[in-house]
Amino acid sequence: MSEKYTFKTELRHEWYIFLIIAAVLILGVVVYPALPEQIVVHWNVAGEPDGYGSRFFGVFGLPLITLGLYLLLLFLPVIDPRRRNYAQFATVYRWIKLGVVLFMLGLHLVTLAFNLGYRIDIGNFVTLAIGFLFALLGRGLPQIKPNYFVGIRTPWTLANAEVWTKTHRFGGKLFFWSGVALVIGTVLPDRIRFWLMMALIMGSSLGTAVYSYFCFRQENNANEE
Known part of the structure; x- marks a missing residue:
């Protein structure tokens, strides 16, 4: 126990x-x-x-x-x-x-x-550090159980345990591979690396939220059939 x-x-x-x-x-x-x-x-x-x-x-x-x-x-x-x-x-x-x-x-x-x-190349270090943090989050997200403070907390994941589970599995992959991309991206020029970092951070956050919404709709439609 x-x-x-x-x-x-x-x-x-x-x-x-x-x-x-x-x-x-x-x-x-x-x-x-x-x-x-x-x-x-x-x-x-x-x-x-x-x-x-x-x-x-x-x-x-x-x-x-x-x-x-x-x-x-x-x-x-x-x-x-x-x-x-x-x-x-x-x-x-x-x-x-x-x-x-x-x-x-x-x-x-x-x-x-x-x-x-x-x-020290501060920008390079920040990109590398965020990359490792994202990869860590990606590995951990699928194991997080429903709660109000940790994980991908949208109205749809909080309303449905199955949506929570599916979203965290999807989000885990998205965050992990975004982290890997950031680590690899440290070889890029400063400005390109910065915009890549912004795109991956925003994309991972927005992507999981949008996925949870469509997953919730799918679950509701299945229950109504």
């Missing part, structure tokens, strides 16, 4: 995530004196810096946002009316939470490295 989802259970399994976030914060304290007063926090499509922030925000802002996001992901299942279903995909949900945390902290570490003088 699956273990019930509780804070205590998840903390027992995921204590290392707090250590990862703490290690990144400690690293920030160590490199803080070596950073300029104003650091680059945003880049344009061509990979050129176009946004700056204070050294304090640049060092501590994203790790603290990541901690807050992780705590939110940890808490949401507790208030979900379909809370019991989380136990059926607990391992997948843990991988998703870890993937999100590593994605956010990876962006943070690359930002620190850039501001310390290392020449």
Whole structure:
């Protein structure tokens, strides 16, 4: 029988995530004196810096946002009316939470490295990171059971368990192969890579929503016959 989802259970399994976030914060304290007063926090499509922030925000802002996001992901299942279903995909949900945390902290570490003088192609890294995150989501989506916070939540998937299952199977393939395409796309020029990333992100999100609608209609038509 699956273990019930509780804070205590998840903390027992995921204590290392707090250590990862703490290690990144400690690293920030160590490199803080070596950073300029104003650091680059945003880049344009061509990979050129176009946004700056204070050294304090640049060092501590994203790790603290990541901690807050992780705590939110940890808490949401507790208030979900379909809370019991989380136990059926607990391992997948843990991988998703870890993937999100590593994605956010990876962006943070690359930002620190850039501001310390290392020449890093930020756009390439973002594309690669999103590609791996999409591939991870793609592998996990088919195993996610109906709930109100995790997965492809459209009016049609939430209304019909069979539509939920079919949409997540379809979405899993779409997100996984979009992630693979993004990883391969890192060899492309900056602007082409950027628009490919935008197209795949929008296409995957919109594609699964549209699929869930038509799947719902198909299920309704079959039930009426």
